[in-house]
Amino acid sequence: MTTVRIPADWPTTEAQARAVQDELRSRVDPREAGPPPGTGTVTGVDVAYDDERDVVVAAAVVLDAGNLEVVEEATAVGRVCFPYVPGLLAFRELPTVLAVLDRLTAAPGLVVCDGYGRAHPRRFGLASHLGVLTELPTIGVAKNPFTFTYEAPGERRGSTSPLVDAAADGEEVGRAVRTQDGVKPVFVSAGHRVRLDTAVAHTLHLTPRYRLPETTRRADALCRRALAEATR
């Protein structure tokens, strides 16, 4: 099995990685509304690790945005090239994610990332970074509020509340979104070429039944399966 090639200039140190974020941040397009939910395709990407064996597997699953059925799936196997450091997740995940997107024949459409976009200490999370490198519209949907704060949204599906950075006088960096009645919210932020309100609409469109978007559920299941196979 071929392994993902890591770019020669990929950052090695935390300081280099932070400098890359500060450099690329200005390329984020925060103004486009983004594609409307329910049309075209929508793609989920996720990554699974085996740190013992130093292996990382990424999966991409393209869905028809109208009926949420699978259009195409792809996986890519790589080597761990950066440790997990809060705020620098992209440097760990992106080489393999870029490779798996390259393997798709279908147009990805909007890409849904497991993590953050604008909701990031330097406003340049995984989804923002992926968007800038591919020029695809991206959003981040995370399972945890990271360092940010929020008031619980209403109990009903569709309720939202601001996700704020208390350290930046309450700037709204994303939204807590209740995707199912009475279930813990998810944390949505804009990536590249998609505004926050559109990102929230996509998130609700992708969660007819479960807490997490169908895109992330599908990609998560696929990369775990592929890791188990790549590891034996």
Place this chain on the structure above:
DNA sequence: GCGACAG
């Protein structure tokens, strides 16, 4: 200095 911290 200490703790917290997407995946």
Place this chain on the structure above:
DNA sequence: ATCTTGTCGC
């Protein structure tokens, strides 16, 4: 992320 059994509930 990953390590891990059963268990409560629709």
